[in-house]
Amino acid sequence: METTREQVLDYLSEVKDPEIPVLDVVEMGIVRDARLDGDTVHVDITPTYSGCPAMKAIEEEIVRTLHAKGFEKVVVHTVFREAWTTDWMTGEAKRKLEKYGIAPPPKTDAALRPALPFAGQPKPVRCPFCGSEDTERTSEFGSTACKSLHFCRACRQPFEHFKCI
Amino acid sequence: MFDGRASGRPTSDTDMTTATLDPELRPALFDYLLRLGDDALVLGHRLSEWCGHGPYLEEDIALTNLALDCVGQANGLLGLAAEVEGAGRDADDLAFRRDALDFRNALIVELPKGDFGFTVARQLLFSAYAHLLYEALRESAFEPLAGIAAKAFKEARYHLRHSSEWLIRLGDGTDESRQRAQTALDDLWMYTGELFEKDDTLRTLVDAGLAPDPRALEAPWRERVEAVVSQATLTLPEDDFMLTGGRSGRHTEHLGHLLAEMQFLPRAYPDAVW
Incomplete structure (x- = not known):
């Protein structure tokens, strides 16, 4: 075959x-x-x-x-023809990420952070453990290039977020 | 699955690849790719020197993340340079088996890492430039370079944000942090002119549509830097004497020391693998 x-x-x-x-x-x-x-x-x-x-x-x-x-x-x-973007991750992949304890990336058109910090702040990242949006960013850089560090004030858990790129 | 939103530039029939490149453009393009690759490699090495020495754990991780991006960009750019040169060398040969005289990085990236204020100020000045440069290079008629640039552009975006956030915090912070940030900006300023110089290499590539005119980047660069410096309540240094030479291999003494450390292993143990 x-x-x-x-x-x-x-x-x-x-x-x-x-x-x-x-x-x-x-x-x-x-x-x-x-x-x-x-x-x-x-x-x-x-x-x-x-x-x-x-x-x-x-x-x-x-x-x-x-x-x-x-x-x-x-x-x-x-290949570099087109630069990889988190928008290429399937919906299923994003669901698996959240279940694994990593907050998945939202669509870039709505959530990409500006190059200059005073040009606006994005929406808070949803906690993958309790679903709360009462979270803060601890650091834009985490254990790997693709993740940032966050803290959930509702369930008092630190968590990682797969950054939008 | 493969029809996601393209974030690079769509290819067109007139695009050049290494195979279809006009042979007369090769020397200039090789030189230019070394400049881009060496800027990324040397800056990446300087950033990596913070590994284990960052002011606190998260920032240590942040600086090494930035270093990793830079070294990754250098790998792509120097690999492409080697391909364009066509002399059988690869990215590792170019990174580890050239001496200071053959490096083409701008002087600003080779200066010692200094204190945290110096590193932040250099990152701001350089990433504001890199962000504009890679944005424009996404339109290069040399397709492999446009692809690498599309990737590097995304990374330069958060490099610029990281250094901007820090410069604002340091400038608008304590007397000590403010004074150190201002001193760093003042000390670095005379190295910024080199980034916007246009020489024969650039004239050739700009005319052929392979590279943007560096002079066109200067005004938007200054505007961004000025915006951050003013948010940081610091003062933009006055234009005075500008020190140049890196693009033609005339470096400060610092580059040799950096290379001695960076190249030690591949020079002591040629072709070592693990």
């Missing part, structure tokens, strides 16, 4: 983000495309952040996974 692009993408949904293991690289929008050319599979990926240290691990995991599915030749291309 001939392998289709959809099947390759389906296989790639087994590759998880090493920093956020509940999400796979397809639903995060990191995998941009897959093509079959003879016996070679080409996979296009795009980095979430320029310096994301997980990209190398993701690339290796893609190759390992497709090898295990019987593809001998796998070429992973890093």
Whole structure:
């Protein structure tokens, strides 16, 4: 049976983000495309952040996974054609994030923070534990490039937020 | 799944890739990519020096996050530079096997990290410039550069916000923080002119639609910096003598010391892997 692009993408949904293991690289929008050319599979990926240290691990995991599915030749291309945005994450991915305890990113058109701080403040982030919007930002930078640190005044819990970009 | 809102520039038939690049543009483009890549690499290294030395944990993490973005941008830019050069070198060769004379970064990024006020003031001056530069570079006719710029532009946005928030806090803070922030701005000012210089490399690339005219960035840059400095209740330094030279390899003594540390491992253990 001939392998289709959809099947390759389906296989790639087994590759998880090493920093956020509940999400796979397809639903995060990191995998941009897959093509079959003879016996070679080409996979296009795009980095979430320029310096994301997980990209190398993701690339290796893609190759390992497709090898295990019987593809001998796998070429992973890093593409920059369009810059990754959190808007590419599927709704399902955002629901999984919240369930995992990370406040998901809202749509960028409504929530992207301005470059200069006095140009306005965004809405508070909803606490993934109790749902309250009575939260404050502790730091714009967290344990990974994609997350910020917040504190919920209602349930007194610190939590992480996947930043809008 | 793949039809999300594009945040880069749509490609057109006239766009150049490394393969279709006019050979006459190669030397200038290589030089320009080294400038961009070296700015990011050297600034990233300076920021990384705060790792374990930040004023408190969250800020330590913030500065190392910024460092990571810069080094990531440098990796992309120097990788592209190596491709354009076509001499078989890669990003690591360019980062770790060139000496100070061959670096093309602006002098402002190589100055020692100084106190926290100095680091914040430099971040403000540089990220206000980088934000405008990458915004314009998204329109570069050289497609691979436009792609890297679209990504870096998003990062420059929060780099600028981070340093603006801090400069306002320091300037409008205690007497000590205010004095240190003002001293930092005064000391850094003579290094800002270099960012907007237009030489032969830039003339070639501007004419070919590959790079924006740096002179066109100066007025909007000044406007942004002025807005933040005034919110911080600080004084914008007066224009006086501007020190330049980094773009042609004439650096301060600080770059050599930085490279000695940054390049030690790959030079002592060539081709080491882990």
